[in-house]
Amino acid sequence: MPFAKTGGLADVLGALPRAQVELGHDVWVALPWYASLTAQPAPYWIGDIEVPFDGGLERVGVGTLERDGVRWVFLGHDAFRRETLYGYPDDARRFALFSAAVPFAAHRLGVLPHVVHAHDWHAAFLSVLLRASAKLPVGFARLPNLLSVHNAQYQGWTDPAALSLWGGFDAELGAALALRGVGNLLHAGALSATRVGTVSPGYARELAHGQHGYGLEGVFAALGDRLFGALNGLDLELFDPQRDAALPAGFDPASADGRRRAGELLREELELEPGRPVVGVVSRLVEQKGLDLLLEALPEVLAQGWSVALLGSGEGAQEERWRRAFGQHSGRVAGRIGYDDRLARRIYAGSQVLAIPSRFEPCGLTQMIAMRYGSVPVARATGGLADTIRDGVDGFLFEEPSARALGQALGRAKSALNDPARWAALLAAGQSRDFSWSNTARAYLQRYREVHHDDVPPTLPREVDDDRTPSR
Numbered sequence: 196m197p198f199a200k201t202g203g204l205a206d207v208l209g210a211l212p213r214a215q216v217e218l219g220h221d222v223w224v225a226l227p228w229y230a231s232l233t234a235q236p237a238p239y240w241i242g243d244i245e246v247p248f249d250g251g252l253e254r255v256g257v258g259t260l261e262r263d264g265v266r267w268v269f270l271g272h273d274a275f276r277r278e279t280l281y282g283y284p285d286d287a288r289r290f291a292l293f294s295a296a297v298p299f300a301a302h303r304l305g306v307l308p309h310v311v312h313a314h315d316w317h318a319a320f321l322s323v324l325l326r327a328s329a330k331l332p333v334g335f336a337r338l339p340n341l342l343s344v345h346n347a348q349y350q351g352w353t354d355p356a357a358l359s360l361w362g363g364f365d366a367e368l369g370a371a372l373a374l375r376g377v378g379n380l381l382h383a384g385a386l387s388a389t390r391v392g393t394v395s396p397g398y399a400r401e402l403a404h405g406q407h408g409y410g411l412e413g414v415f416a417a418l419g420d421r422l423f424g425a426l427n428g429l430d431l432e433l434f435d436p437q438r439d440a441a442l443p444a445g446f447d448p449a450s451a452d453g454r455r456r457a458g459e460l461l462r463e464e465l466e467l468e469p470g471r472p473v474v475g476v477v478s479r480l481v482e483q484k485g486l487d488l489l490l491e492a493l494p495e496v497l498a499q500g501w502s503v504a505l506l507g508s509g510e511g512a513q514e515e516r517w518r519r520a521f522g523q524h525s526g527r528v529a530g531r532i533g534y535d536d537r538l539a540r541r542i543y544a545g546s547q548v549l550a551i552p553s554r555f556e557p558c559g560l561t562q563m564i565a566m567r568y569g570s571v572p573v574a575r576a577t578g579g580l581a582d583t584i585r586d587g588v589d590g591f592l593f594e595e596p597s598a599r600a601l602g603q604a605l606g607r608a609k610s611a612l613n614d615p616a617r618w619a620a621l622l623a624a625g626q627s628r629d630f631s632w633s634n635t636a637r638a639y640l641q642r643y644r645e646v647h648h649d650d651v652p653p654t655l656p657r658e659v660d661d662d663r664t665p666s667r
């Protein structure tokens with residue numbers, strides 16, 4: 196952000212570098228120059244570089260601009276300039292080329308960083324190259340680097356031989372980087388990076404203990420103390436209830452009157468029965484988010500007296516089930532299937548609780564937004580949700596991924612809502628939380644210092660002893 200966005204990663208790269216600059220550091224952010232980029236002012240293109248890749252040389256354009264003290268580096272190539280950012284059969288190759296170009300672009304710009312921080316499978320090949328490539332600009336070989344995993348479900352799969360062809364590695368290393376006979380960029384990056392970060396300490400623990408690894412369980416378990424979690428922050432300017440154009444002017448979540456008015460507006464907009472408390476949902480409708488559990492719990496939730504306001508989009512079958520629920524329970528269950536930033540903000544402000552029954556959640560943003568906007572999160576105790584929500588203090592947590600456990604948690608929330616003093620205390624506790632990015636920036640800087648002094652891990656992935664678990 197603000198140059199390209201498909202999800203939470205864009206928010207992180209929009210906010211974290213700025214927060215690091217504010218702490219006095221020199222931060223360069225490299226990203227592909229996508230067709231949809233609308234950078235204003237346009238970057239200054241300094242010319243092309245030649246990048247060793249896949250046995251030849253690729254010409255890649257380098258553009259830069261500075262914004263809020265952050266130096267942005269854009270890499271231009273036909274392979275990057277497409278309708279959407281990703282979603283193509285050759286994505287692994289596209290982003291491997293992007294990764295390969297970064298050290299050469301930095302060299303061209305006269306930058307030799309102390310630390311490189313790569314994000315997700317798209318940049319994971321950079322960790323591999325820094326570790327193993329014989330063709331890097333001066334100073335880049337074995338440069339300390341950190342790979343952040345924002346969601347381990349997405350890994351960047353490709354042909355088993357592809358990574359060694361692209362990087363010029365021998366067959367033995369290429370085979371070790373593959374996972375069960377499939378080229379896998381996240382796997383290769385996690386084996387190669389100096390350290391591996393995730394977006395919450397809870398998710399890091401889960402990955403280390405074999406949960407939610409989507410086939411990378413062995414790799415995460417073997418990382419030991421090379422794996423860490425640092426909780427994402429929230430952009431407090433982007434999500435400022437008192438200055439949110441989607442809400443009545445001057446909406447103050449700390450005022451009972453303000454919340455009542457926002458609740459009335461939401462119920463009117465969605466044609467929900469007046470007077471009933473609302474369970475809000477703003478989410479992608481995918482298995483991860485567990486909203487099928489809310490569908491299953493609907494009879495109980497409605498019996499408890501709640502209405503439900505849902506905004507979401509994702510898998511067709513889940514969308515359809517929610518559309519049917521809107522029809523079956525009109526006046527009590529309503530919302531919109533689609534992406535709608537304005538309605539999302541009205542749901543945060545106008546609902547009494549926000550349901551987040553995720554099966555896993557690397558960090559999660561909506562619980563933080565909800566607390567800031569005066570909605571109490573009711574969430575599964577997993578990953579970043581368990582790290583941010585204090586059960587019974589500023590939200591409600593439940594353990595089991597079941598409709599029954601979700602129903603019970605909503606029941607507890609309802610009892611609290613019936614006690615105005617208790618409810619006011621829950622809201623006040625949520626609004627006093629500090630989710631600012633400067634905390635996260637400090638946490639990463641600490642890791643950068645450690646990584647800078649770390650030895651590169653002793654074994655190259657050549658010593659992998661089966662097709663899954665690396666030895667250390």
Ligand code: ADP
Nearest residue numbers: 203478479507508533534535536539559560561
């Ligand atoms: P994830 O990145 O896994 O989707 P997060 O909780 O980290 O989940 O971030 C979700 C972000 O996307 C929040 O800012 C939320 O408000 C927004 N969002 C999700 N679904 C929708 C939607 N249908 N309409 C508008 N905003 C949405």
